[in-house]
Amino acid sequence: MKKIGFMIDDGYHDLEFWVPYYRLKEENIPFDVLAWEERAYKGIYGIDPVKPTQLLSDLPGKYDVLILPGAKSPENLMKNPKTIDVVKKMYSDGTSFATICHSPLLLAAAGLLNGKKITGHSSIKPGLDNAGAIYVDSPFLWVSDKILSGRTHFDLDIFMPQLMKLVR
Secondary structure (H helix, E strand, C coil), rough: CEEEEEECCEEECHHHHHHHHHHHHHHCCHHHHCCCCCCCEEEEECCCCEEEEEEHHHHCCCCCCEEECCCCHHHHHCCCCCHHCCCCCCHHCEEEEEEEEECCCHHCCCCCCCCCCCCHHHHHHHHHHCCCCCCCCCCEEEEECCEEECCHHHHHHHHHHHHHHHHC
């Protein structure tokens, strides 16, 4: 079975976290919630804070798929200078990424999107352009066999079947 993780920080988009979270639970697919500190993290709507099950500083081996909810979480994750190194290491170790909303910025900062088409929230287009990525306004987009991107929480109904293909 694949090893799945969510990478979060404060300000994650509640729906972009909780919809995949409960979908994986429905399928009895185990996963970890990864963060830098052992404390409760709040989403932008404060629906229900979540505590990590694994700290990013203690990564025990490889993850097959890492789900990156958007909103403010990616920006807050990047406040820790080790985040980009973790993303690069996981990618080089074969981890696939599912990004949505603002989270492609993490992959862009890691230098993984140069010349690649990707979708996300329209407000990140300038950041993606600066990283050499090509922004596409689409509900979801397979960037490669290792990167799935989704536009926003409004597209979760279209994004989730693609995410489930990735995690199965």
